[in-house]
Amino acid sequence: VTWRFALEEIEGSVQHRYALELKERIESISDGNILIDIFPYGSIGTSIQLTDLAREGSVHLAFASPGHLADVVPETGVFTLHFLLSEDENVNRDILASDELVQVFSEPYAEQNLQLHGFVPEGWMVWTANKPLRTPADFDGLAFRTMTSKISAEAYRAYGATPTPAPYSQVYSDLQLRRIEGQANPVFAIEEMGFYEVQNTMTFARPAQFVTSVVSNKAWFDALPDDQKRWLEDALDEVSPLAWEVQAELNASRLETIRQNSDIRTVELTEEERDRFREASLSVRESYARIAGKRGEAILERLIGMVDEAESDVPD
Numbered sequence: 001v002t003w004r005f006a007l008e009e010i011e012g013s014v015q016h017r018y019a020l021e022l023k024e025r026i027e028s029i030s031d032g033n034i035l036i037d038i039f040p041y042g043s044i045g046t047s048i049q050l051t052d053l054a055r056e057g058s059v060h061l062a063f064a065s066p067g068h069l070a071d072v073v074p075e076t077g078v079f080t081l082h083f084l085l086s087e088d089e090n091v092n093r094d095i096l097a098s099d100e101l102v103q104v105f106s107e108p109y110a111e112q113n114l115q116l117h118g119f120v121p122e123g124w125m126v127w128t129a130n131k132p133l134r135t136p137a138d139f140d141g142l143a144f145r146t147m148t149s150k151i152s153a154e155a156y157r158a159y160g161a162t163p164t165p166a167p168y169s170q171v172y173s174d175l176q177l178r179r180i181e182g183q184a185n186p187v188f189a190i191e192e193m194g195f196y197e198v199q200n201t202m203t204f205a206r207p208a209q210f211v212t213s214v215v216s217n218k219a220w221f222d223a224l225p226d227d228q229k230r231w232l233e234d235a236l237d238e239v240s241p242l243a244w245e246v247q248a249e250l251n252a253s254r255l256e257t258i259r260q261n262s263d264i265r266t267v268e269l270t271e272e273e274r275d276r277f278r279e280a281s282l283s284v285r286e287s288y289a290r291i292a293g294k295r296g297e298a299i300l301e302r303l304i305g306m307v308d309e310a311e312s313d314v315p316d
């Protein structure tokens with residue numbers, strides 16, 4: 001049999017490396033009886049289209065990023081909120097990899113015929129524009145590309161920007177044509193999608209990690225023979241820590257690549273500057289609660305609790 005796995009990112013990306021690791025494990029444990037066919041971003045559609053294909057079962061496995069998915073599974077919009085997770089990347093890694101978090105979200109995903117397998121952090125979001133973005137005032141009226149869900153737009157509306165939702169594949173040309181003036185993505189993506197070629201400043205504010213989720217068609221997953229289910233779950237468990245290493249490595253090495261290939265300016269915000277964004281971001285939690293309802297609100301509170309608990313466990 002062949003399992004089809006659709007990616008929201010191109011070859012060489014964090015998602016692609018993840019998929020290759022999964023493919024190797026599944027093909028080996030099944031003695032070549034299961035093959036994984038990887039579909040990198042491009043040929044089969046935008047993130048939302050990939051999610052639709054996974055919901056209807058045309059692809060078995062897919063990445064589904066909350067930034068887009070939140071219009072389908074509103075509770076996932078919590079990952080688009082700024083200054084919510086920890087400043088400590090390792091705390092975030094542990095929370096995002098926890099069984100508890102997957103359990104909390106499994107019902108909202110299941111209602112959309114999606115089996116949630118886990119969350120994958122891909123690094124801090126970095127802002128690009130043709131100027132530094134040091135204060136919310138720098139966002140004033142800025143046509144800023146966001147992922148396509150309503151809540152993703154709210155995060156930047158709160159800073160005064162004019163949010164311009166667009167699929168990932170459209171961002172480069174929209175920047176080139178000046179239909180948008182800025183966007184946010186992890187460094188590895190800014191490099192591989194070439195955004196640094198059409199922007200002159202990267203602002204490091206660490207507002208949020210880029211988080212994605214790994215899903216499968218629920219009916220397909222439920223019907224898998226027990227041994228195949230176990231192979232998939234074990235392989236996903238093994239790949240998750242590797243993905244963490246891959247994102248760290250790519251985000252570091254590609255910053256060097258960007259520096260070598262351009263004279264882009266990099267701006268690191270001070271804690272005081274970040275505080276202003278933090279303050280401005282808080283109202284978006286109310287928008288989230290409105291959109292995601294009671295269950296979403298409970299998830300938000302639990303996530304805040306998990307961060308607090310994990311941070312108090314961290315030795316100084």
Ligand code: 6CS
Nearest residue numbers: 008009047065147168189
């Ligand atoms: O900005 C986006 O739309 C995309 N960014 C990344 C890093 N992965 C997939 C997502 O769709």
